[in-house]
Amino acid sequence: MRGAAGTRAAWPAALVLVVAVTGGCAPGTPDGDSWRIDAQRAVSDAAAQVHTVELALRLHGRGRVFDRYLQTVLLDAEKGVGTASDAIGAEQPPRAERKRYDTVTGQLDEAAGLVATTRIAVVDRETDRYDALADRLAEAGEALLELEDELQHPPVASTGAG
Amino acid sequence: MTDDDRLAAALDAVLHLLDRQVVDVDGLLVCKVDDVELTEFDDGVLGATALLAGPAALVPRYGDDGYGRILRDYWHRLGGQQADRDDPYRIDLALVERLGSGVELSVPRDGVLVRQGQRAKRLNDLLQMPVQDRDGLPVGRVLDVRLEHETVEPGERIRVTGLVVGRGRPGSYLGYDRRPDMGPWLVSRILRFLHRHSGFVALGDLDELDWEAGVIRVHEGALRPLVAAGS
């Protein structure tokens, strides 16, 4: 296979080329759209974490989850919301999206704060607060889902109605 | 496991012997057959005389170009101060009891691997050697070496009876070029198509086997159709 050895060296190079080309062909999104998609993803992830925490709290209220499990779920969720919030917060928004950037980061920060408050209550076993926290989480989750839907559309022009 | 001992009949060195697991008399694993030692006997016969093992035998098998050469250079660099860096371990064929799916020895494995001591010809030297006809045109490369058991006074030996020559495309170690009936059907068809130029050259039909230059010359019509060893 001596003749094939030269082509064998070319295989990895060809493979890298294919991967680079296909990677570069990731949907050719203009800047505005890529921010919108990333924002949607971040909001969706945060919503998932918020809903998970709400579900876990309510299950605990019905005696279906034990304390340590709940604690771990909370810690994971807090980390998840934090990651989503940091990721989209660090991305430079295009001019057209400045307003929505503020809304998104604002809501994500609120969600992160709420989850942190819940985590503190859970670690300290303040079970009497769980129901109220679950309700607040439900609201926050709904708001995040609405925001996710709104992010389906491109930004409206600043003079137009919302 | 098929009950016949391959070494008692005819076999293809690369297909049936090379890279096989060596097992000792107690069933413990010893090494792999990294290469095979070839000896030129007094009556001009070329024969297989020992199994070679160890990195000194394995590293040259990675080829002479590209990664193979880099690996070999690195191997030497890591142990330049050792005089026996290129000296592989050796197991004499007389210690081999049987060749089935692995090589079974007749002795326990403690201390069975001994350094070869002197550079002898190896199977790897023959493999991939270019084969040319009398006009210097390429016929192919050596893909495999056919061996056959022979009883010769006072004992027995394994002699080289011929070479399997072909274009050296991928899949030459799979054996499809020699066994047309081996399944699965699609794989067999593809591989047999890739190896349609392969053939067998008897040792007696060689014009010249130049070990130093690394080339083999044959005359026209020396390439015969390929059949399974021993058939």
Add this chain to the structure above:
Amino acid sequence: MKKFFAVALGILTAIGGFVDIGDLVTNAQVGARFGLSMGWVVVLGVLGICVFAEMSGRVAAVSGRATFDIVRERLGPRMGMANLTASMAVTLLTFVAEIGGVALSLQLVSSVSYLLLVPFVAFAVWLILWRARFSLMENVLGLFGLALVVFGVALWQLGPDWSRLLHQLAVVDKPGDEQWRTWAYYAVALFGAALTPYEVFFFSSGGVEERWTAKDIGTMRANVFIGFPLGGLLSLAIAGSTAVVFGPLDASVDTLGQVGLPVALALGKIGLAVAIIGFVAATLGAACETGLSVGYSIAQYRGWQWGKYVRPDVAARFHLVLALATILATGVLLTTVDPILVTEFSVVFSAVALPLTYFPILVVANDPDYMGEHVNGRMANTLGTVYLGLILVAAVAAIPLMVLTRMGA
């Protein structure tokens, strides 16, 4: 009667040992996102692993040779080395993911950070690999892995719309709000999770460990053809339960804690405890299997004595490799990389490495010199060839899809 119990034990162990962290995570993610519309991929994957496990088990039983012996023999040392490097990289990645999985599962009951648990888990894995008898390890962990049946019970208890679930399972379609390339990415990931390369190394080497002969082929086939599909059903149950609970919430599943919540909802604390036992057993079993597979691959390539069927001092190099692999895995996990992320990478790269492993097995299972009268029949060959084609497609598509969809985001 004794034979019946032996066969039953083998089947139960196969069921319990089927699911690993890759199956857990991927099925849970896919269930939450796609419902059971990817169920057919699981079925396809399970059938594939049955076909190739049976082949590799038959080869081990008849010839006493395990998969990597065959890879080197048939592909030569050069291609064999490429194969070894790729397979070992994937298996090591999976090993890291499994140990991480055990630590994450234990975190759910102890609320100690999983990072603190990793060194202890790794030590436990190494101890088992060094000391425990092979069959004991397999049987105990496999039987405890049966605890994952709780997902099937939970799904039943949740009372989902069965006709809708079955409709999703039967029709090859995607939910409206997802794109085809994301669907394709998850299909490849599920395929890679079901058809893990290490499974074949482990199964054939395990056959040599347990000294199978041609007489054991029947039992082996029972384990494979009954045990693995039932294990696959567990995967579907996991997907189904996350589909029912997280689907309506439109929530993605990224943590092991989320995976257990459907069971908590349906069965309460006891169900949850059983599920966690299942997590620990499945991941610990898989950690032992992947660790051993790393050792098997290297030892079988180089010709060293391997296996737990001999005393550790007789297989010194093998055990040294196991120890080093465990230390390496611990090191990787202590960099605080997310084990779930490692799992997601491992299933995709598993899909890429599959052809390297399966092709030599298909060839050797057909070789009459090796197999005598036990060569592949027409059914095995047809299925084997079809799957080889599927595997090649998945292998080629895996990395581009991963890049294009940014890991299924």
